[in-house]
Amino acid sequence: MIELAYTRATDASDAIRRAEGENAKYLGGGTNLVDLMRETVEVPSALVDVTRLWDEIQETDDGGLMIGAAARNTAVAEHPAVRAHYPMLTRAIVAGASAQIRNMATVGGNLLQRTRCTYFYDTDGSRCNKRSPGEGCDAIEGFNRSHAILGASPACVATHPSDMCVALAALDAVVHLRSASGERTVALCDLHTLPGDRPDVETVLAPGELITAVQLPPSNLAARSTYRKVRDRASYAFALVSVAAAIELNGGAIADVRLALGGVAPKPWRAWRAEEALRGGPATEASFLEAADAELADARPLAGNAFKVDLARRTLVAVLQQLTEGARR
Amino acid sequence: MPIIINGREVPVPADARVSLLDFVREHLELYGTKKGCNQGACGACTVLVDGERILSCLALAVQYDGREVTTVEGLASDGALHPLQQAFIDHDGFQCGYCTPGQICSAVGMAEEVARGVPSHVTDDLGAGEIPLSQDELRERMSGNLCRCGAYNGIVDAIAEVFAGSGA
Numbered sequence: 001m002i003e004l005a006y007t008r009a010t011d012a013s014d015a016i017r018r019a020e021g022e023n024a025k026y027l028g029g030g031t032n033l034v035d036l037m038r039e040t041v042e043v044p045s046a047l048v049d050v051t052r053l054w055d056e057i058q059e060t061d062d063g064g065l066m067i068g069a070a071a072r073n074t075a076v077a078e079h080p081a082v083r084a085h086y087p088m089l090t091r092a093i094v095a096g097a098s099a100q101i102r103n104m105a106t107v108g109g110n111l112l113q114r115t116r117c118t119y120f121y122d123t124d125g126s127r128c129n130k131r132s133p134g135e136g137c138d139a140i141e142g143f144n145r146s147h148a149i150l151g152a153s154p155a156c157v158a159t160h161p162s163d164m165c166v167a168l169a170a171l172d173a174v175v176h177l178r179s180a181s182g183e184r185t186v187a188l189c190d191l192h193t194l195p196g197d198r199p200d201v202e203t204v205l206a207p208g209e210l211i212t213a214v215q216l217p218p219s220n221l222a223a224r225s226t227y228r229k230v231r232d233r234a235s236y237a238f239a240l241v242s243v244a245a246a247i248e249l250n251g252g253a254i255a256d257v258r259l260a261l262g263g264v265a266p267k268p269w270r271a272w273r274a275e276e277a278l279r280g281g282p283a284t285e286a287s288f289l290e291a292a293d294a295e296l297a298d299a300r301p302l303a304g305n306a307f308k309v310d311l312a313r314r315t316l317v318a319v320l321q322q323l324t325e326g327a328r329r
Numbered sequence: 330m331p332i333i334i335n336g337r338e339v340p341v342p343a344d345a346r347v348s349l350l351d352f353v354r355e356h357l358e359l360y361g362t363k364k365g366c367n368q369g370a371c372g373a374c375t376v377l378v379d380g381e382r383i384l385s386c387l388a389l390a391v392q393y394d395g396r397e398v399t400t401v402e403g404l405a406s407d408g409a410l411h412p413l414q415q416a417f418i419d420h421d422g423f424q425c426g427y428c429t430p431g432q433i434c435s436a437v438g439m440a441e442e443v444a445r446g447v448p449s450h451v452t453d454d455l456g457a458g459e460i461p462l463s464q465d466e467l468r469e470r471m472s473g474n475l476c477r478c479g480a481y482n483g484i485v486d487a488i489a490e491v492f493a494g495s496g497a
C-alpha cells in the first residue's frame with residue numbers, strides 16, 4: 001500500500017516547510033488532484049492542505065484587487081468588485097464546471113489544475129507523454145476533437161481546461177509565489193509553459209513553490225468586458241472554444257483591447273497578435289475578422305478538430321461585435 | 330477535531346485517502362448519498378458543508394474536520410420530510426431515485442446561493458442584488474446534477490414550487 005500523509009498548513013511558510021518532503025503536493029479543493037490520485041495519474045506520498053491559508057479578496061491601493069490563493073472560485077465570482085470592475089472574470093468562473101465544484105475549487109488549484117485530455121487519464125489503455133514522458137501520444141492519431149490547435153507540439157496536444165485562467169490572462173493578472181528561497185511574481189500569461197518536448201512540465205513553478213495570491217491590476221477597459229464559452233452542451237462541459245474580451249473605443253476607433261482564448265491551446269492563450277492588429281484600427285467586422293485571422297494564422301488543427309479554427313474565428317468576431325454594440329453579454 | 334455529520338460528532342478517518350462519500354456510506358452506513366461516477370461528473374454525491382453544496386466524491390474526509398456536513402438523511406426534522414422531499418414526491422421528481430438525494434441536497438444549497446445573490450452563467454445583470462429563480466436560472470444552477478432517467482421536468486417543478494413560488 002502506498003502511504004499517504006495529510007497535514008494542514010496554518011500559514012504560507014508553514015505550508016512550504018511541510019511540503020519539503022520527497023513527493024508532497026499542496027491540496028486545494030481537491031477537485032483535480034483527488035480525481036487524478038484515484039486514477040493513479042498523480043501519486044503523492046504527502047498532501048499539505050492549503051485551503052486555510054489566505055483567502056480574502058482585497059482592493060489594492062492602486063485600485064486593483066488582490067485575491068488570496070485559497071479563495072474559492074464562487075467567492076471570487078460573487079465578489080461585488082469583481083462583478084463591477086472585472087465582469088469577464090465572474091462570467092468565466094460561472095461558465096466553468098458546476099456550482100458544487102466551484103464551491104470547492106480554490107484559485108491556486110484552478111491555476112494549477114493539470115493540462116489534460118482523456119488519454120492522460122487512461123492509465124492502462126493509452127500512451128501519453130505527459131503521464132509517461134517519451135512513451136508517445138495516442139491523442140494525435142486518435143479521437144482529438146477537443147484538443148489544441150495552437151501552441152501544441154508533436155509530443156502533446158492537450159488543452160488547459162480552465163475558464164478562469166482565460167479571463168485572468170486577458171486581465172494581465174499577476175501571480176504571487178513563495179518558496180523557501182523567497183517571494184516572486186510571475187505574469188499569469190507566463191505561468192504556464194507550452195509542451196515542446198516536455199509536456200510533463202506545465203508551469204514555471206519550482207518544486208514546492210506555493211501560489212499565495214493573484215493580483216488584478218486596475219483597468220480602464222475591464223468594466224466593459226465579457227467571456228463567451230462554446231461547448232457541446234449548454235452547461236457543465238469543458239470549452240471547445242472560449243473568448244475573454246475587453247475593449248475601449250474612442251469614437252469609431254479601438255483605443256485599447258484585451259483578448260484571450262480558451263479551449264484551443266495547452267495554456268490560457270493571450271491573443272497578442274489579434275490585439276496588435278486591432279489597436280488603433282476601426283471597430284468594424286472586417287477588422288475583427290482580420291485580427292482573428294492574424295491570431296489563427298499559426299493554427300495547426302488535427303484530423304478531428306479543424307472546426308475549432310472556424311469556431312474560434314467566429315466566436316472572437318461575435319464577442320467583439322457584442323462588446324462594441326454595447327450589449328451586456 | 331471531529332466532523333459533525335447530521336448533528337452527530339464523528340472522528341475523522343485515519344486513512345487520508347477516504348473520500349467524504351465513502352466515509353458517510355461505508356464508515357457511517359448513511360447510504361442516502363450516492364456514488365454515481367466517483368469523478369465529479371454527475372452530482373449524485375452532493376452534500377452540504379456548512380450549508381454549501383459540494384461533491385463528496387472529490388472531497389477527502391480529513392479536510393472536513395470541524396465542519397458541519399448534512400446529507401439527505403439530515404434534512405428531515407422530527408420525522409417530517411423537508412418540504413423539498415415532499416415536493417419531489419408530489420411532482421414525480423424521480424424514477425429510479427438514484428440521483429435524488431444529490432438533487433435535493435444540491436437544490437437546498439442552490440437556494441442559499443440565490444438568496445445570497447450569487448450570479449450564474451445565465452444571469453444578465455451582474456449588478457443585480459436580487460436574482461429571480463426563473464426556469465433558465467434554475468436549470469443552469471442545477472446543471473451539476475444529472476438524471477439518467479430524465480426526470481428533469483418533475484425535478485424542476487418540485488424545486489420551483491419550494492424555492493421560486495409558482496413563478497418559475
Ligand SMILES: Cc1cc2nc3c(=O)[nH]c(=O)nc-3n(C[C@H](O)[C@H](O)[C@H](O)COP(=O)(O)OP(=O)(O)OC[C@H]3O[C@@H](n4cnc5c(N)ncnc54)[C@H](O)[C@@H]3O)c2cc1C
Pocket residue numbers: 025026027028029030031032033034035050069070095096097098101104105106107108109110111112113114161162163164209210211212236237238239368369370
Ligand atoms: C467534472 C469536472 C468538470 C470541470 N469542468 C470545468 C470547466 O468547465 N471549466 C473549468 O475551468 N474547470 C473545470 N473543472 C476543473 C476545476 O475548475 C478544477 O478542478 C479546480 O479549479 C481545481 O481547484 P482545486 O482547488 O480543487 O485544486 P486541487 O485539485 O486541490 O489542486 C490542483 C493542483 O493545484 C495544486 N495547488 C493547489 N493549490 C495550490 C497553491 N496555493 N500553490 C501551489 N499549488 C497549488 C495542487 O497541488 C494540484 O496539483 C472541472 C472539474 C471537474 C471534476
Ligand code: FES
Pocket residue numbers: 363364365366367368369370371372373374375384385386387
Ligand atoms: S459521484 Fe460525485 S459527482 Fe458523480
Ligand code: FES
Pocket residue numbers: 422423424425426427428429475476477478479480
Ligand atoms: S431518477 Fe433515475 S437517475 Fe434521476
